[in-house]
Amino acid sequence: MMNMTPVVKQLLIINIIFFIGSQLVPISYEYLAMFFPENPNFKVWQPITHMFMHGGIMHIAFNMFALVSFGSALEHFWGGKKFLFFYISCGLGSALLHTAVNYYFFEDTINVLTANGYHKADILNILSQGKIDTRWQTLVSAAQFDGFTGAYIGTVVGASGAIYGLLTAFAFMFPNAELALLFIPIPIKAKYFVPGLLLMDLFLGVKGTSLFGGGGTGIAHFAHVGGAITGFLMMWYWKKNQFNNNRWN
Helix, strand or coil: CCCCCHHHHHHHHHHHHHHHHHHHCHHHHHHHCEECCCCCCCCCCHHHHHHHCCCCHHHHHHHHHHHHHHHHHHHHHHCHHHHHHHHHHHHHHHHHHHHHHHHHHHHHHHHHHHHCCCCHHHHHHHHHCCCCCHHHHHCCCHHHHHHHHHHHHCEECCCHHHHHHHHHHHHHHCCCCEEEECCEEEEEEHHHHHHHHHHHHHHHHHHCCCCCCCCCCCCCHHHHHHHHHHHHHHHHHHHHCCCCHHHHC
């Protein structure tokens, strides 16, 4: 592992400060985690702040290890400004896809309910009070209902989307570098490792009964995919247009 680069170090410190602060002041999750846009707790800054919040020690430990390991290599070649732009962009792309998937299935259930005589404003008002109308459950499947309510009340935290963007960029730049997971201690070339990881995330996301980002595992799988897609598109665009590091210095 190469020495930690300046922007990576700053991001690491910010994430640690946010994590310690959130443990001391748990209510901070209500303001800094990302809520569904229809939820009254949603704030315009949450697509940014959510990527500095984490749900537990293992969550932040894994993400920060990956940030230092892969981020430092990328910043070394790109410089700080370009790296930070890439990192934040992947985090936003992650939030966008996760929200888009949730919104699609949320609206699908809303349409079923409104077709059966309910008004959207009344539905949202009930949900905002932390309640449900049990009659809704007779109109949709259990999976649809779980996904519908889960999208509304669920939150998203973590740098994972941005990290998946870094992984994608690393595989793009160093395709033959060998990587390994703790539970698969066999080195695999990055050009195979990262696509395999993404396929697993996509499978788990779709396999989840609600088809939501959590995929039934408590992990925002579609957020991971969103970060990776954003990272791939940016790398493809930069390569196509032969972006030069000097443009970012």
